Amino acid sequence: MSSGTGSSGIVARDVCKAFGDHLVLDKVSLTVKEGSILALLGPNGVGKTTMVRILSTLLPADSGSMSVAGHDVTTDPDGVRGVIGVTGQFSAVDNLLTGTENLRLMTDLRHFGRDAGRRRIGELLEQFELTDAADNPLSTYSGGMRRRLDLAMTLVGEPRVIFLDEPTTGLDPRSRLTMWKIVRELASRGVTVLLTTQYLDEADQLADRIAVLDQGRIVVEGNPSELKSRIPGGHVRLHFADAGRLRSAAQLLETGTPHNDQLVLEVPADGSVDSLRALLDVLHRARIDVERLTVHTADLDDVFFAVTGSHVARDLDGGRAPQGAHQP
Amino acid sequence: MTDLAYILSDSRVMLRRNLKHQLRYPSMTLMLIGMPIVFLLLFVYVFGGQLGAGLGPHDGRAAYLDYVVPGLLLITVASAVQGTSIMVAMDMTGGIIDRFRTMAIARASVLNGHVIGSLLQTLGAMAIVVGVALGIGYHVAAAPLQWLGAIGILALFAFALIWLAVALGLAAKSVETASNTPMILILLPILGSGFVPTGTMPAGLRQFAEYQPFTPVADTVRGLLSGSPIGSHAFVAIGWSVGIAVVSYFWAISLYNRRRAAEPK
Numbered sequence: 001m002s003s004g005t006g007s008s009g010i011v012a013r014d015v016c017k018a019f020g021d022h023l024v025l026d027k028v029s030l031t032v033k034e035g036s037i038l039a040l041l042g043p044n045g046v047g048k049t050t051m052v053r054i055l056s057t058l059l060p061a062d063s064g065s066m067s068v069a070g071h072d073v074t075t076d077p078d079g080v081r082g083v084i085g086v087t088g089q090f091s092a093v094d095n096l097l098t099g100t101e102n103l104r105l106m107t108d109l110r111h112f113g114r115d116a117g118r119r120r121i122g123e124l125l126e127q128f129e130l131t132d133a134a135d136n137p138l139s140t141y142s143g144g145m146r147r148r149l150d151l152a153m154t155l156v157g158e159p160r161v162i163f164l165d166e167p168t169t170g171l172d173p174r175s176r177l178t179m180w181k182i183v184r185e186l187a188s189r190g191v192t193v194l195l196t197t198q199y200l201d202e203a204d205q206l207a208d209r210i211a212v213l214d215q216g217r218i219v220v221e222g223n224p225s226e227l228k229s230r231i232p233g234g235h236v237r238l239h240f241a242d243a244g245r246l247r248s249a250a251q252l253l254e255t256g257t258p259h260n261d262q263l264v265l266e267v268p269a270d271g272s273v274d275s276l277r278a279l280l281d282v283l284h285r286a287r288i289d290v291e292r293l294t295v296h297t298a299d300l301d302d303v304f305f306a307v308t309g310s311h312v313a314r315d316l317d318g319g320r321a322p323q324g325a326h327q328p
Numbered sequence: 329m330t331d332l333a334y335i336l337s338d339s340r341v342m343l344r345r346n347l348k349h350q351l352r353y354p355s356m357t358l359m360l361i362g363m364p365i366v367f368l369l370l371f372v373y374v375f376g377g378q379l380g381a382g383l384g385p386h387d388g389r390a391a392y393l394d395y396v397v398p399g400l401l402l403i404t405v406a407s408a409v410q411g412t413s414i415m416v417a418m419d420m421t422g423g424i425i426d427r428f429r430t431m432a433i434a435r436a437s438v439l440n441g442h443v444i445g446s447l448l449q450t451l452g453a454m455a456i457v458v459g460v461a462l463g464i465g466y467h468v469a470a471a472p473l474q475w476l477g478a479i480g481i482l483a484l485f486a487f488a489l490i491w492l493a494v495a496l497g498l499a500a501k502s503v504e505t506a507s508n509t510p511m512i513l514i515l516l517p518i519l520g521s522g523f524v525p526t527g528t529m530p531a532g533l534r535q536f537a538e539y540q541p542f543t544p545v546a547d548t549v550r551g552l553l554s555g556s557p558i559g560s561h562a563f564v565a566i567g568w569s570v571g572i573a574v575v576s577y578f579w580a581i582s583l584y585n586r587r588r589a590a591e592p593k
Contacts, residue, residue, distance in 0.1 A: 056430045081432040092427035094345065096352040108341040109433050111334075137352075153427070 008069040008160040008192050009034040015064035017050055024050045026216040035190040039197055039207035047216045048196035052165045056086045069161050085159035089166045091150045099149050100134045106156035124152040144175030164195040180205055212307055220307040234297040238265045241291050249288050271297040335434040342441025350449055360411045361453045364404040365460055371396050397461045398549040399522025402542050404457050405486045406513035408450040409493035416442055416497030417506030443490050450486045469555030478552040481565055485545045488569040491576035498583040516542045541568035
């Protein structure tokens with residue numbers, strides 16, 4: 001196909017894959033522009049990993065066309081392998097070797113010379129804060145260190161396209177932030193990144209574009225702010241002590257929607273401090289006591305719950321209703 | 329670099345990885361080398377006096393030692409290739425194999441590394457077993473050329489069984505299966521001419537013993553090392569070895585390539 005020629009982006013058209021009777025990918029199309037980050041978002045078992053395995057030449061697709069950095073995945077897999085780096089869900093490190101030896105394995109397989117290899121290994125150890133542990137066996141590494149080494153091994157050959165399959169699953173918050181920083185640095189250097197995640201905030205933090213995968217189909221795609229604009233805006237929930245106060249407030253604030261059973265008035269608001277102050281001033285002047293309030297700004301959770309089926313919401317969140325309010 | 333140079337270079341990298349694994353995982357290496365040595369001492373000192381009585385009128389135990397060493401060398405091969413199966417299965421169940429598959433490296437190099445690494449390990453183990461045997465009085469009557477012949481026959485046979493073990497390791501769903509399946513290979517030298525002449529066995533077993541691959545290899549090595557004629561045994565041994573190697577090689581390659589289409593996890 002021609003659309004990928006000359007760029008180091010990823011283009012996939014109508015990719016289908018079935019395991020037996022189970023259709024895992026149903027005509028999935030996606031485009032990742034050169035130097036940008038696309039997050040493939042979805043809960044477990046919707047085909048994210050399968051899509052990554054197909055694009056990284058590990059699995060053949062049943063149908064569809066794909067190109068990575070101008071190389072056709074089906075007809076030129078070795079061309080693809082020469083320009084990509086893949087960090088899978090399970091750490092792809094050699095447990096019987098040290099950190100340095102793992103990286104040396106990569107520089108040797110990428111045919112670096114002895115000196116160039118040693119230099120590259122030193123750079124990566126430093127960049128990934130592994131210099132101190134470089135000559136220790138991997139059995140002494142923490143989960144975060146293993147993941148960093150894993151990514152360092154992926155980056156040895158300076159790939160132009162990187163696939164990250166759930167790069168922060170199982171990491172503690174600090175390691176997660178380190179991983180995010182590394183991914184952002186990669187993209188700022190012009191590397192194309194396709195990452196899968198089941199964390200909405202991760203996609204929001206990292207991605208230029210987000211594609212939501214559900215039941216083997218892309219159900220929505222766009223940049224984070226476009227996605228947020230597709231759903232109802234933010235609002236303030238005012239909680240009252242009794243029905244009388246709720247009624248008075250509802251008369252005062254005509255845009256609000258009262259929920260009598262919960263003694264709550266839901267007022268549309270953008271969540272800014274000024275609008276909140278104005279709202280509270282109006283209530284204060286009318287001498288209506290507000291017991292407490294919660295501010296809800298639109299985020300990716302809303303997008304996710306709005307565009308995917310309720311079964312997904314149930315799987316992810318133990319039955320929380322879509323569009324639920326968030327405590328600030 | 330040419331394609332061949334890439335294959336050689338990548339295979340050398342994988343070989344170094346395999347040898348490092350052997351060093352970092354010494355308990356397995358020791359177990360695989362220890363078993364034939366325990367067998368050697370057991371068969372010579374516990375059973376040897378009685379078994380040797382059937383071989384001739386003079387010092388039975390010494391005669392039996394001379395008889396049994398080739399059989400124990402085959403036990404050594406069978407034991408060592410069990411390690412090959414385990415190592416291959418460990419590799420295939422770990423995440424690193426997927427990393428290799430997404431890199432532009434010579435596809436055969438992963439298996440080549442295992443095969444050459446295992447061959448070196450097996451030859452080393454056989455050298456240790458022969459050393460121990462010489463230490464307890466094993467008598468070799470071979471000329472240098474016959475020594476070379478014996479080493480060549482054993483190396484070729486080991487090469488064949490290593491490819492078989494690689495295929496078994498690839499076919500295994502788990503590391504446990506990979507460690508159990510090749511155990512049958514350890515029985516075969518005993519159900520052949522490795523420990524007693526096949527002529528002493530009952531009819532059905534004798535026919536099996538005479539026609540299975542370990543017997544001509546044991547007979548050839550025994551003949552070469554004792555300086556006696558080997559007849560046509562060598563050709564049969566070479567035929568078996570080449571046959572097993574070729575079939576196992578293609579089986580292993582097809583299993584290795586088929587994994588590409590496997591379902592994830």
